[in-house]
Amino acid sequence: MRSVHAEHPCPAPPASFNMAAHVLAHAPRQPEKSAMQIVRATGAERWSYARLEAAVRGAGTGFLRAGLQPGDRVLLRLGNTPEFPVAFLGAIAVGLVPVPTSSQLTAPEITRMAAEIAPALVVAGEGIALPDHPAPVIDEAALRGFETLEPAAYAMGAPDRLAYLIYTSGTSGNPRAVMHAHRAIWARQTMYQGWYGLGAEDRLLHAGAFNWTYTLGTGLMDPWTMGATALIPGAGVAPDTLGLLLRRFDATIFAAAPGVFRQILKHHATLDLPRLRHGLSAGEALPDTVRAAWMAATGTPIHEALGMSECSTFISGAPAHSAPPGTAGYPQDGRHVAVLDPEGNPVERGTPGVLAVHRDDPGLFLGYWQQEAETKARFQGDWFITGDTVQMAADGAILYLGRDDDMMNAGGYRVSPIEVEAALARHPDAGEVAVIEIRVKADASVIAACYTGTATPEVLAAHAQARLARNKRPRLSRHARAIRKTPTGRPTRRALRESWDEP
Numbered sequence: 001m002r003s004v005h006a007e008h009p010c011p012a013p014p015a016s017f018n019m020a021a022h023v024l025a026h027a028p029r030q031p032e033k034s035a036m037q038i039v040r041a042t043g044a045e046r047w048s049y050a051r052l053e054a055a056v057r058g059a060g061t062g063f064l065r066a067g068l069q070p071g072d073r074v075l076l077r078l079g080n081t082p083e084f085p086v087a088f089l090g091a092i093a094v095g096l097v098p099v100p101t102s103s104q105l106t107a108p109e110i111t112r113m114a115a116e117i118a119p120a121l122v123v124a125g126e127g128i129a130l131p132d133h134p135a136p137v138i139d140e141a142a143l144r145g146f147e148t149l150e151p152a153a154y155a156m157g158a159p160d161r162l163a164y165l166i167y168t169s170g171t172s173g174n175p176r177a178v179m180h181a182h183r184a185i186w187a188r189q190t191m192y193q194g195w196y197g198l199g200a201e202d203r204l205l206h207a208g209a210f211n212w213t214y215t216l217g218t219g220l221m222d223p224w225t226m227g228a229t230a231l232i233p234g235a236g237v238a239p240d241t242l243g244l245l246l247r248r249f250d251a252t253i254f255a256a257a258p259g260v261f262r263q264i265l266k267h268h269a270t271l272d273l274p275r276l277r278h279g280l281s282a283g284e285a286l287p288d289t290v291r292a293a294w295m296a297a298t299g300t301p302i303h304e305a306l307g308m309s310e311c312s313t314f315i316s317g318a319p320a321h322s323a324p325p326g327t328a329g330y331p332q333d334g335r336h337v338a339v340l341d342p343e344g345n346p347v348e349r350g351t352p353g354v355l356a357v358h359r360d361d362p363g364l365f366l367g368y369w370q371q372e373a374e375t376k377a378r379f380q381g382d383w384f385i386t387g388d389t390v391q392m393a394a395d396g397a398i399l400y401l402g403r404d405d406d407m408m409n410a411g412g413y414r415v416s417p418i419e420v421e422a423a424l425a426r427h428p429d430a431g432e433v434a435v436i437e438i439r440v441k442a443d444a445s446v447i448a449a450c451y452t453g454t455a456t457p458e459v460l461a462a463h464a465q466a467r468l469a470r471n472k473r474p475r476l477s478r479h480a481r482a483i484r485k486t487p488t489g490r491p492t493r494r495a496l497r498e499s500w501d502e503p
């Protein structure tokens with residue numbers, strides 16, 4: 001049997017569609033229900049569905065009154081505050097294109113992004129680095145003032161028109177802006193039972209940053225689409241307090257990266273969470289030790305998913321269909337995926353190959369912003385090539401075997417070694433630089449740097465701090481007399497990983 005899954009294809013979205021309108025469709029039917037609670041040990045800030053929709057549509061009106069036109073980009077420089085989803089959905093509601101970005105990005109990093117996307121407006125949170133760019137800036141206070149404005153009408157249109165951009169690292173060494181259509185939210189319905197087990201009465205707490213596609217979708221958009229409640233840890237909430245918040249605010253589902261589960265378990269041998277049904281994990285492989293420890297501490301399982309920014313999650317375990325041990329789970333019903341050989345043909349089940357998503361999947365991206373050649377290179381015929389090497393079992397379960405490139409994974413974020421190397425190499429005393437991911441424990445890995453110059457590790461660390469987001473900075477560094485290269489001039493990263501502990 002060939003390694004293809006195309007069961008129960010996801011139906012096409014309506015011909016006239018708007019992502020924000022779809023996400024907030026429950027608001028008129030349940031205006032007083034809690035849509036979002038910003039939770040802290042001292043209490044919670046509650047947003048009803050009525051308030052959320054009023055804020056979103058008021059933001060849309062404010063953006064239009066500021067002179068923005070449909071298709072204009074709105075750069076979001078916000079933290080984990082209610083203003084983030086309000087600005088994101090408010091822009092989409094009126095046909096603008098929001099661009100969520102990590103609050104950890106430095107001024108040089110966000111300046112390069114702004115030069116690429118040419119935003120017409122920047123929405124800024126306090127203390128977050130802004131780009132050197134002529135676009136006007138509004139702060140969170142101004143955005144909150146939009147909530148009282150007349151609600152904007154939803155800009156309806158073709159479901160495959162551009163809705164938002166989200167940055168992801170690429171093998172080219174530069175972050176790429178992934179273009180997603182309005183229909184991306186429609187395709188996420190495959191996850192509601194194929195991964196989450198999500199219903200209208202659920203209270204889902206997500207511990208990630210809002211700019212991350214995992215948090216933005218799983219933690220906010222999907223609960224609202226289902227009429228559920230999103231629980232958001234407030235700014236400064238430490239991992240060791242998340243167990244208390246899960247219990248106090250009756251969370252039924254908890255979503256996080258593996259590292260967050262690990263940090264909670266460091267502080268709690270047991271957790272009494274009577275309402276919690278299960279956890280969700282994505283962003284990096286979930287170690288079996290963490291999965292087992294969480295089950296022992298809480299009595300609840302963790303369901304893992306495999307995905308990427310270009311097509312979100314599409315392989316997962318679920319409450320109704322657990323992943324077999326050692327596998328990433330099953331293709332979600334509605335997904336059209338295959339395991340291909342180098343020529344682009346589906347291999348026999350049980351044979352390794354590259355995981356691919358068919359171009360007719362409504363959740364697949366539109367392409368990379370202003371990078372047509374890079375977009376074209378990711379397709380082989382009708383298939384988007386993920387770069388993940390996998391093996392499909394006879395029953396359809398997917399065994400993840402690794403990446404076919406050198407991408408690193410730091411705390412759930414994919415990081416390009418080329419980008420980190422380029423930043424470090426700008427120091428005049430760095431010499432040649434090679435960056436790798438190394439495992440420091442059975443269930444934890446970090447970014448490490450080798451360099452040939454005369455700089456000290458402390459000097460390079462300070463240099464990186466000024467130029468790279470926290471999750472991209474090397475945690476370890478070592479001096480090397482030389483860095484071994486391939487015939488094409490690339491560092492031999494596998495050899496570096498294997499020899500890291502050698503003198």
